Amino acid sequence: MHIAITGAAGFLGQRLVHQLLDRGALDGTAIRRLTLIDQAEPPAIEREGVEIRCLALDISSPGALDPVLDARPDVIYHLAAVVSSAAEADLDLGMRVNFDATRALLEGCRAQGLSATRLVMASSVAAYGGDLPEVLDDMTALHPQNSYGAQKAMSELLVNDYSRRGLVDGLVLRLPTIVIRPGRPNAAASSFASSILREPLNGEEAICPVPTDLDLFVMSPARVVEALIHGAEVPGEALGPFRAFMLPGITVSVAEMLEALHEVAGEEALARVRHEPDARIAAIVGSWPARFTNERARRLGFHGDKNFREIVEAFLDERA
Amino acid sequence: MHIAITGAAGFLGQRLVHQLLDRGALDGTAIRRLTLIDQAEPPAIEREGVEIRCLALDISSPGALDPVLDARPDVIYHLAAVVSSAAEADLDLGMRVNFDATRALLEGCRAQGLSATRLVMASSVAAYGGDLPEVLDDMTALHPQNSYGAQKAMSELLVNDYSRRGLVDGLVLRLPTIVIRPGRPNAAASSFASSILREPLNGEEAICPVPTDLDLFVMSPARVVEALIHGAEVPGEALGPFRAFMLPGITVSVAEMLEALHEVAGEEALARVRHEPDARIAAIVGSWPARFTNERARRLGFHGDKNFREIVEAFLDERA
Ligand SMILES: NC(=O)c1ccc[n+]([C@@H]2O[C@H](COP(=O)([O-])OP(=O)(O)OC[C@H]3O[C@@H](n4cnc5c(N)ncnc54)[C@H](O)[C@@H]3O)[C@@H](O)[C@H]2O)c1
Ligand SMILES: NC(=O)c1ccc[n+]([C@@H]2O[C@H](COP(=O)([O-])OP(=O)(O)OC[C@H]3O[C@@H](n4cnc5c(N)ncnc54)[C@H](O)[C@@H]3O)[C@@H](O)[C@H]2O)c1
Numbered sequence: 188m189h190i191a192i193t194g195a196a197g198f199l200g201q202r203l204v205h206q207l208l209d210r211g212a213l214d215g216t217a218i219r220r221l222t223l224i225d226q227a228e229p230p231a232i233e234r235e236g237v238e239i240r241c242l243a244l245d246i247s248s249p250g251a252l253d254p255v256l257d258a259r260p261d262v263i264y265h266l267a268a269v270v271s272s273a274a275e276a277d278l279d280l281g282m283r284v285n286f287d288a289t290r291a292l293l294e295g296c297r298a299q300g301l302s303a304t305r306l307v308m309a310s311s312v313a314a315y316g317g318d319l320p321e322v323l324d325d326m327t328a329l330h331p332q333n334s335y336g337a338q339k340a341m342s343e344l345l346v347n348d349y350s351r352r353g354l355v356d357g358l359v360l361r362l363p364t365i366v367i368r369p370g371r372p373n374a375a376a377s378s379f380a381s382s383i384l385r386e387p388l389n390g391e392e393a394i395c396p397v398p399t400d401l402d403l404f405v406m407s408p409a410r411v412v413e414a415l416i417h418g419a420e421v422p423g424e425a426l427g428p429f430r431a432f433m434l435p436g437i438t439v440s441v442a443e444m445l446e447a448l449h450e451v452a453g454e455e456a457l458a459r460v461r462h463e464p465d466a467r468i469a470a471i472v473g474s475w476p477a478r479f480t481n482e483r484a485r486r487l488g489f490h491g492d493k494n495f496r497e498i499v500e501a502f503l504d505e506r507a
Numbered sequence: 508m509h510i511a512i513t514g515a516a517g518f519l520g521q522r523l524v525h526q527l528l529d530r531g532a533l534d535g536t537a538i539r540r541l542t543l544i545d546q547a548e549p550p551a552i553e554r555e556g557v558e559i560r561c562l563a564l565d566i567s568s569p570g571a572l573d574p575v576l577d578a579r580p581d582v583i584y585h586l587a588a589v590v591s592s593a594a595e596a597d598l599d600l601g602m603r604v605n606f607d608a609t610r611a612l613l614e615g616c617r618a619q620g621l622s623a624t625r626l627v628m629a630s631s632v633a634a635y636g637g638d639l640p641e642v643l644d645d646m647t648a649l650h651p652q653n654s655y656g657a658q659k660a661m662s663e664l665l666v667n668d669y670s671r672r673g674l675v676d677g678l679v680l681r682l683p684t685i686v687i688r689p690g691r692p693n694a695a696a697s698s699f700a701s702s703i704l705r706e707p708l709n710g711e712e713a714i715c716p717v718p719t720d721l722d723l724f725v726m727s728p729a730r731v732v733e734a735l736i737h738g739a740e741v742p743g744e745a746l747g748p749f750r751a752f753m754l755p756g757i758t759v760s761v762a763e764m765l766e767a768l769h770e771v772a773g774e775e776a777l778a779r780v781r782h783e784p785d786a787r788i789a790a791i792v793g794s795w796p797a798r799f800t801n802e803r804a805r806r807l808g809f810h811g812d813k814n815f816r817e818i819v820e821a822f823l824d825e826r827a
Contacts, residue, residue: 278672316748316749317646317747317748317749318645318646318747318748319646320646325638325648326637326638326639326640326647326648326650327646327648328645328646328647328648328649328749329648329649329664330646330667330748330749331664331667331668332671332748334668334672337664337665337667337668340664341661341664341665344649344651344657344660344661344664345657345661347650347651347657348651348654348657351652352598352654427637427638428636428637428638428650428652429636429637429648429650
């Protein structure tokens with residue numbers, strides 16, 4: 188089993204690499220080879236019996252992935268992307284990395300005849316937008332209100348069409364908001380969703396810019412990585428007529444998130460969250476869909492977190 | 508008012524050109540200039556007071572549209588496309604004409620700063636597919652099951668994103684099955700829908716390959732052209748968060764179509780239709796959605812045909 192990963196130096200990429208190596212096998216077959224690709228060379232890692240290559244490649248430059256595809260990987264995880272704010276700030280960059288590079292990857296698979304190679308791509312809840320219903324399902328249209336979401340939605344269509352034509356065996360998973368991300372607060376509008384838990388758990392102050400009755404659709408990093416792995420194992424025949432769908436996150440209000448913080452880390456931790464309403468952030472985050480039926484994903488055996496408390500506890504376990 | 512039309516030599520393009528010249532104005536402003544573009548030079552036409560240029564251009568070759576966009580048209584109709592069967596037979600050709608050329612057109616508008624130019628593109632009911640509900644609405648997902656539909660759906664996303672960013676003032680109309688098309692039967696699975704009326708009305712035999720209880724979603728050529736014209740006139744602010752939607756066709760069963768033929772042209776005409784079931788055609792056409800609520804389109808003032816009989820009578824009037 189040879190697995191190639193684009194964006195392997197990123198947050199999810201690194202977690203996926205470690206999880207794959209810990210499992211040692213994918214779809215019942217021992218992992219013998221990993222090809223890790225990112226703009227800057229992904230951190231070196233060694234594991235007995237596994238040939239691991241770390242490559243510094245700009246996947247948006249023509250032919251960059253040719254040597255990787257020449258080696259005919261069995262599974263390709265396509266995680267490299269320009270994030271939402273960067274894609275909004277620079278349309279050309281977003282189109283090149285989030286769309287053209289996906290297309291080039293599909294074309295490369297076609298040229299190499301990799302019809303049996305499972306391609307697992309990450310898409311996003313940001314592909315939804317517009318006049319959304321209260322509860323979204325697998326037939327809710329993608330009307331993205333940002334360029335990142337539009338580029339992901341276009342890539343989904345292409346992965347589906349190439350798969351339908353038998354040129355690759357693709358699958359696109361739309362990810363919920365990931366909570367709790369490690370690290371520092373960043374410019375993303377969703378940054379607070381991790382921050383209001385992570386900082387207090389680390390003994391620091393955090394700001395909550397949204398009303399506590401706001402609902403979010405979230406998934407822990409561990410569950411997302413599990414879903415990526417399951418995404419390589421679920422049979423193509425089971426996927427039905429469209430190879431992109433939303434993963435089963437859980438719907439949780441900010442109040443419930445803070446209640447879980449309270450339960451797990453006490454009054455003191457909760458007191459570290461200051462409420463400073465920010466209308467701009469509240470408006471952006473408030474426009475994100477928070478309820479999904481997730482029928483397709485559940486039928487295919489994808490699982491969400493059980494409850495929010497578990498997400499907080501998992502973060503503490505990992506940190507320990 | 509300067510109007511440019513790609514695919515101007517095609518079926519809808521030619522009807523649109525004549526309709527525009529007959530009206531003499533668009534959005535209350537006199538038409539002073541028409542630029543007609545197609546692979547082969549569109550048929551010459553003259554009208555006093557209107558500068559009409561016919562250009563033979565392959566819109567998929569780099570920079571082909573630059574001279575047209577340099578002249579800063581007020582309205583662009585983007586009708587050039589590779590049809591469904593050709594796009595399915597040749598993925599590269601379909602991608603190049605149906606998607607890359609749309610992208611190049613949008614990039615050209617961006618480069619010229621044509622933010623106020625209304626771009627009206629034709630998309631298709633073929634962009635829908637998969638596990639569709641009985642009645643589709645404006646939030647039904649596009650899960651195309653053919654490359655033509657995928658390319659149209661990707662183009663829709665791009666037109667929407669460029670419009671959202673204020674780079675152009677775009678709008679995409681998804682067309683129902685057009686009935687009655689003039690001419691001869693062709694290889695399209697939908698060919699019978701015009702054929703079972705047109706041929707008997709012309710005193711010829713026709714074959715009906717589908718069960719008569721099959722429902723279709725149809726629109727007459729005249730109504731489609733009206734919709735294209737209205738599409739240039741409806742204000743951008745009214746379009747809401749996604750600039751693509753289905754036009755209001757009418758739902759009609761094959762039995763109702765044949766009944767209209769009977770009413771308008773008598774027993775003799777009806778007897779010219781032979782029923783020869785073709786499972787392949789029935790399966791393709793049976794997978795097409797036949798019922799839509801069309802809320803967006805109606806709210807924006809787009810109109811469908813009143814009933815099927817009117818469609819048949821309009822065909823006879825035009826032929827006369
Ligand atoms: N909730 C969501 O919607 C959501 C959340 C997280 C991730 N995602 C998606 O999951 C994937 C991984 O996300 P992440 O959180 O690990 O992001 P990340 O930013 O940590 O990782 C992305 C990686 O892609 C790399 N990359 C960017 N451009 C590249 C190029 N031209 N060539 C090679 N590598 C390039 C970056 O260097 C980075 O390491 C992305 O596709 C992202 O869009 C979606
Ligand atoms: N029901 C439907 O879904 C439906 C029905 C009709 C039309 N449409 C769409 O409406 C539009 C017009 O359709 P039509 O029926 O008039 O089709 P048509 O085939 O008669 O016209 C299309 C024109 O585009 C031109 N063209 C193709 N490639 C070109 C290129 N590379 N450069 C320049 N010109 C090129 C062709 O020469 C042709 O004249 C198309 O975009 C079509 O996809 C959809």
